[in-house]
Amino acid sequence: MPYAAQHLAQAPTRAEVDRLPGATVLEFGTPWCGHCQRAQPLIEQALRDRTDMAHIKVEDGPGQRLGRSFGVKLWPTLVLLRDGQELARVVRPQDALTMEQLLGADRPAPG
Template sequence: MNTNTENKVTEVNSESFAQIIEQTEGKILIQFHAPWCAPCKMLAPVVEQVAHQYNDIKVIKVNADDSPELAAKFGVRGLPTLLLMKAGELVASQVGAASVGQVQQFVQQ
């Protein structure tokens, strides 16, 4: 896991994903991405900016190529995909690149 204080978005794998979901009571914003995905690269700084704006939301990234079982579990069919979880339950999902305003609306629902 990334311990860099500048980066509020933590890259996780299958093992650390389950642990984070269990330990986080509030909202979790999850970005499924892949290194080869251009829209994912466009969305990354947007997600990072939103992570800095909302201290009450845990923000994590999952590389869909490295964790295909997680992508399958959540029905991820396109990248990037954003998922919003609260208290361990999936409450919303969104596919594709988005603006800061769109991601802010997504996490506020």
């Protein structure tokens, strides 16, 4: 499940996110957000072949606890997790390099 085109009908709880196994990209945004819409081709391209990584798209907004627990202020915000722990994040990605750097944070440093 490398790329999720739709937001979840119901966001997971923070406890559920903290228990996620392996690598996961949590994407916070809304379907009507212009920044989110513009970023989708970049996100889809970056995740296209990443079968080793889950992608969870969470609709964010006032009163949405999961986004607040991650300190989300702007959309889209993508948070890379490994076994529920945050490794890196990017806000409003503008290019493929930014997405590569985010997803590369899950790989061990060479040497």
